[in-house]
Amino acid sequence: MHGPAGTDSHWRDGPWQKAGQRLTAHRPAVAGLTLLAALMLAVAAGLVAGGGPVGAALAAGHQSLTFALLAGLGGAALGLLWAVIAVALGERAERAMMAPAAALTGLPLALALPLAGGLLGPTRGLAPMAVVTALIAAPAVAVIARDELRALLRREFLSAAQAAGIANGRRLRRHILPNAVLPLAAAAWTALPRALMAESLASLLGLGLPEGVSGWGTAVGAAARAGDTVALAGPALLLALTLWALHGVGDGMRLAFSTVSGGRR
Amino acid sequence: MNRAEGGAPLRVEGLSLLTSRDILLDRLSFAVEPGEVLTLSGGAGTGKTLLLRALAGLAPKGITVLGDIQIRGRRILVTQDGALDPLRTLGAQFTELLAHQSGMDERAALRRAAEALERFQVPAATRRLALHPQELGEAMRWRAALALAMAAQPALLLADAPAAALDPTQRVRLLSDLAAWTREAGTALLLTGRPQPDPIHADPVHSGLADRRLILAQGRLETPEEPAPAPDRKSVV
Numbered sequence: 027m028h029g030p031a032g033t034d035s036h037w038r039d040g041p042w043q044k045a046g047q048r049l050t051a052h053r054p055a056v057a058g059l060t061l062l063a064a065l066m067l068a069v070a071a072g073l074v075a076g077g078g079p080v081g082a083a084l085a086a087g088h089q090s091l092t093f094a095l096l097a098g099l100g101g102a103a104l105g106l107l108w109a110v111i112a113v114a115l116g117e118r119a120e121r122a123m124m125a126p127a128a129a130l131t132g133l134p135l136a137l138a139l140p141l142a143g144g145l146l147g148p149t150r151g152l153a154p155m156a157v158v159t160a161l162i163a164a165p166a167v168a169v170i171a172r173d174e175l176r177a178l179l180r181r182e183f184l185s186a187a188q189a190a191g192i193a194n195g196r197r198l199r200r201h202i203l204p205n206a207v208l209p210l211a212a213a214a215w216t217a218l219p220r221a222l223m224a225e226s227l228a229s230l231l232g233l234g235l236p237e238g239v240s241g242w243g244t245a246v247g248a249a250a251r252a253g254d255t256v257a258l259a260g261p262a263l264l265l266a267l268t269l270w271a272l273h274g275v276g277d278g279m280r281l282a283f284s285t286v287s288g289g290r291r
Numbered sequence: 292m293n294r295a296e297g298g299a300p301l302r303v304e305g306l307s308l309l310t311s312r313d314i315l316l317d318r319l320s321f322a323v324e325p326g327e328v329l330t331l332s333g334g335a336g337t338g339k340t341l342l343l344r345a346l347a348g349l350a351p352k353g354i355t356v357l358g359d360i361q362i363r364g365r366r367i368l369v370t371q372d373g374a375l376d377p378l379r380t381l382g383a384q385f386t387e388l389l390a391h392q393s394g395m396d397e398r399a400a401l402r403r404a405a406e407a408l409e410r411f412q413v414p415a416a417t418r419r420l421a422l423h424p425q426e427l428g429e430a431m432r433w434r435a436a437l438a439l440a441m442a443a444q445p446a447l448l449l450a451d452a453p454a455a456a457l458d459p460t461q462r463v464r465l466l467s468d469l470a471a472w473t474r475e476a477g478t479a480l481l482l483t484g485r486p487q488p489d490p491i492h493a494d495p496v497h498s499g500l501a502d503r504r505l506i507l508a509q510g511r512l513e514t515p516e517e518p519a520p521a522p523d524r525k526s527v528v
Binding site for chain 2: 039040041044117181182183185186187188189190191192196200201204205
């Protein structure tokens with residue numbers, strides 16, 4: 027049994043702290059978070075210091091990470107909105123809205139970005155490419171978020187609140203939304219590695235980031251075409267590490283926060 | 292469903308629950324009087340939870356409810372997992388329920404909550420109101436959940452396999468305390484139980500836990516044949 031509110035034990039054992047403890051108990055998540063923090067610092071330092079193959083790789087990382095973050099956030103927002111609207115509209119609308127999301131998730135959507143890059147031509151701007159990347163990431167987020175919302179809505183404390191006559195709006199504000207935050211954050215996170223992967227693949231083929239903007243994929247593609255293994259190693263390694271870190275954190279978030287997998291019970 | 296003005300807190304007449312293809316519960320009729328403890332036992336999947344949810348007004352979609360359910364007064368459902376929001380403190384959950392059910396302000400609700408927890412033998416009750424459910428042990432969490440339900444002073448308490456995960460000794464003590472409280476408060480208590488070993492399922496009448504026992508089998512209610520009284524009531528539990 028634990029101590030009363032306001033004591034250290036209460037601070038440690040609160041639900042949000044427990045969620046943090048579950049996340050940090052997952053070693054790949056901790057390693058991923060550490061690596062991402064180190065990469066951010068290194069990229070920032072590389073921008074200041076510049077020069078050499080390492081500086082170039084870090085500068086390319088700045089472009090890749092910025093693009094992935096913006097497009098990933100867009101994809102996450104779109105996917106969450108998709109799921110929330112589907113669940114809110116009822117079972118029939120949910121089935122109709124989620125069937126295409128599930129079908130799209132099974133397709134190699136990452137190939138759509140180089141296709142869009144080719145269609146848009148060499149004068150393509152960053153914004154249309156970010157929109158296409160967001161569209162690529164959104165269906166998977168929508169499917170996971172819908173599953174999380176459905177699992178949450180089946181939780182028995184919500185049934186008990188409903189049986190006790192607590193109004194729908196109050197149940198939404200006081201019970202559903204707070205309990206949905208972490209599972210939906212875990213769902214949203216999956217958009218980041220998808221966005222980075224799609225951008226890097228397209229840029230590798232020369233059909234991703236527009237000319238003048240050089241990401242890791244662009245650097246790897248240029249080095250491969252020039253046969254320069256030294257120039258290839260840096261961005262390839264950084265890209266691989268970043269993707270591993272993003273997936274590690276995502277796995278940890280799912281295990282720690284997901285209602286579907288029972289991480290929060 | 293309607294709310295009767297007098298008589299038993301719960302009266303069910305010819306209640307049937309149907310899907311488009313199947314009869315899940317078939318013409319059930321029973322009543323629970325004020326202060327009476329009625330246990331409803333049956334094997335897994337016999338429809339105990341479905342019945343309780345229907346009585347609580349939460350029949351699942353696609354289920355047709357036929358027959359008459361009369362409920363007099365306030366009705367509270369305690370679901371199988373104890374039904375506490377993991378992110379809200381016990382105090383906040385008591386306050387919300389009591390404000391909604393009885394129109395109490397926060398101070399009065401917290402006072403009632405502390406009294407209810409103490410009544411249910413939760414030590415240091417006032418301080419525990421600042422804790423979240425998962426900060427309590429399993430037995431204490433169940434005591435808090437049932438105290439929350441009883442604090443609302445329901446006329447009818449529907450408890451779906453409460454504290455099924457607790458060890459039998461703790462569970463019998465918890466259910467006996469609950470039954471004593473509901474008898475004293477005049478609350479009609481409908482308890483469901485899982486298959487044996489389970490004090491609700493085994494012999495709740497002779498153990499003193501329940502006043503009456505019904506068995507749900509193949510969608511119908513059966514009244515068990517009562518065995519001869521045991522020489523020592525305590526030894527049966």
